[in-house]
Amino acid sequence: MSKRTIIPFGPQHPVLPEPIHLDLVLEDEKVVQAIPRIGYVHRGLEKLVEKQEYANMVYVAERICGICSFIHAQTCSQAIEDLLPIEVPERALYLRTIWAEMSRTHSHLLWLGLMADAFGFEALFMHCWRLREKILDMVEDTAGGRVIFGSCKVGGVRVDIEDAKLKDIVIQYNDLEKEIKEITDVFVEDYSVKHRLVDVGVMSKEDAHVLGAVGPTMRGSGVAKDMRTLGYAAYKYLKFEPVVETAGDCYARTKVRIREVFQSIDLIRQAVAQIPGGPIAVKVTGNPTGSSFQCVEQARGDVAYYLKANGTKNLERFRVRTPTFANIPPLLKMLGGCELADVPVIVLSIDPCISCTER
Amino acid sequence: MSYLAKSPWLIHYDGSSCNGCDIEVLACLTPMYDVERFGIINTGNPKHADILAITGSVNEQNIPIIKNIYDQMLEPKVVIAIGICATSGGIFRECYNVQGGVDQVIPVDVYIPGCAARPESIIDGVVKGLGVLEEKYKKYGKKR
Known part of the structure; x- marks a missing residue:
């Protein structure tokens, strides 16, 4: 056995x-x-429930992570609505779906850029982030914020998107789709990119199951599991299939995310075509009681919220299990036996979001 | 502000932020805002950096690391607190594990509020930091 060295990363x-x-x-x-x-x-924000009222926790939840911000707010609102209980208007559900998919496209483009940076393709990184800015402009136009949307609240959404603007979003996404295709073709076909990704950090289907991987990390290993098929928000009215690749390496995980960008764009198109009119929020009265468990698909995998209430203004327990936390055991498995030079690529391939993990 | 002899280099550290300000710092470097055209580079090496940009409200475990990065940087240096969490703790001010602002740990020269701080305001803050850096250069020159 050769000598062992420990390198801090x-x-x-x-x-x-x-x-x-x-x-x-x-x-x-x-x-x-x-x-x-x-x-x-680790900031310890779960304990903030003792100081913040339940309606304010949506805004705290949104700040768990700056990339999946909207979906955190959405999940928290869903859980509180389940506790109260109140029925959210259809239009609000559709708007939430549209914003969630917008946040998924911008998150995946961000990740593609960081991945390109990790394997040393600087120009590709810049192009991914250039396209991402166009999505952020649309987000800012509709929700008001760039990374923290702030548009979701208990009982619905805070702002409406006019129909003309919704149509405009679809037109912009149609143009964007062509540009994204140009960029993602490089990821899929380029020789040097393939050289860094194919057969790097392989995880088998069994390992993905046993170690409890979630999201694109799991779907890259051939497990077709997507929490959106549960049919929360407006997903029950939309047609889609979980994106699956079978190779289980970094290349497969990249391809899953690329295909999910186009899937999200398609979901936005479907949602805009079907969105009904009506109110965007209902009045919230009373205090929540009981407990609720919500599972929602984020860009990185499924996030699980457990909320417990005791009939007062403050919730009793606020527990969040985030996707990166679930993906760390698979990551350690992938890292065993790899080359040192591949470590940054493999670490990024699970799309790590540390602020989610530690809250 | 006159001019500095060289473009400042920047080191960024995430002192337990929510990621929002971090990606806005990165967004400053990418084509839309592109501060790299002025020669401002995000370096990973504290010894190369003139400006330390910190995001987030700084938790217990981050204190030695932030002090370490700060001590490794050569004088003169400027510290920029990006986002409301780095300024005062923001929404996490009441959490048990946070210090509530970078200035609890190391001296801060420029504060950039906002949740998340917009790229425009980050660039504004860095430009302001350049002024501070130049002042410090002058002082440093007189001392020698």
Whole structure:
């Protein structure tokens, strides 16, 4: 057995936008084991329920993460609406779906850019982020914020999108689709990109099951599971199939996310075509009681919210299980036996969101 | 403000932020806002950096790391607190694990409010930081 070396990776590292620490145990250039250490972004916001009223927790939940912000707010609102209980108007459900899919497209484009940066393709990174800005402009136009939408509230949504604007969004997405296609073709077909991604960080279907992977990380290993098929918000009225790739390597996970961008654009088109008129919110009265469990598909996988209330203005328990937390055991499995140079690519391939993980 | 002899380099550290401000810092570097055309580069090495940009409300575990990065940077240096969390703790001010602002840990020169801070305001803050940096250069020159 050759000599073992431990290389610290993070918390401050050029490829990491967020702090996470990995101790990489190496034998020559091969990673034998990866030991994670988390807690650099833990703020303890679950305990804020004692100080904030339940309606305000939606805005706290939105700030769990700046990338999947809208879907966090949506899940939190859904759970509170389940506790109260109140019926949300159809139009609000559709608007939530449209915003959730917009946030998915911008999150995936952001990830594609970061991935390009991780394997050293700087120009591709810039192009992905250039296209992402166009989506952020639409978000700002409709919701008011760029990364924190702030448009979801208990009982519905805060602002309406006029029909003319909805049509305009579809037109803009139609143009954007062609441009995204040009960029994603590079990911799928380019020789040098394939060289960095194919057969790197392979995870089998069994491992994905056993280790409890979620989202694109799991679907890249051939498991067709997508929480949107549960039919929350307006997904019950829309037609779609979970995107699945079978290879289980970084290339497969990249392809899943690329196909999901186009799937999201298609979902937005369907939602805009079907959206009914009517009110966008109902009045919220009373305090929540009981407990609720909600599972919603984020860009990174399924997020689970458990809320418990006792009939007062403050909730009793606010528990969030986020997708990256579930994806860390699969990540450690993928890192075992890989080359040191592949570590940044594999770490990014699960789309890590540390602020979600630690809350 | 006159001019500096070289473009400032920037190091970014996420002191337990929600990611929102971090991606806005990155957005500043990408084609829409593109501060790289002025030679401002996001470096990963504290010894190369003139400006330390910190986002987030700084939790217990991050204190030694932030101090470490700050101490490794060469004088003169400027610290910019990006976002309302880095300024005062923001929505997480009452959480048990946060310090409530970067200035609880290291001295801060420029504060950029906003949740999340917009790229325009981040660029504005960095430009303001350049002024501070130049002042510090002058002081540094006199001392020697």
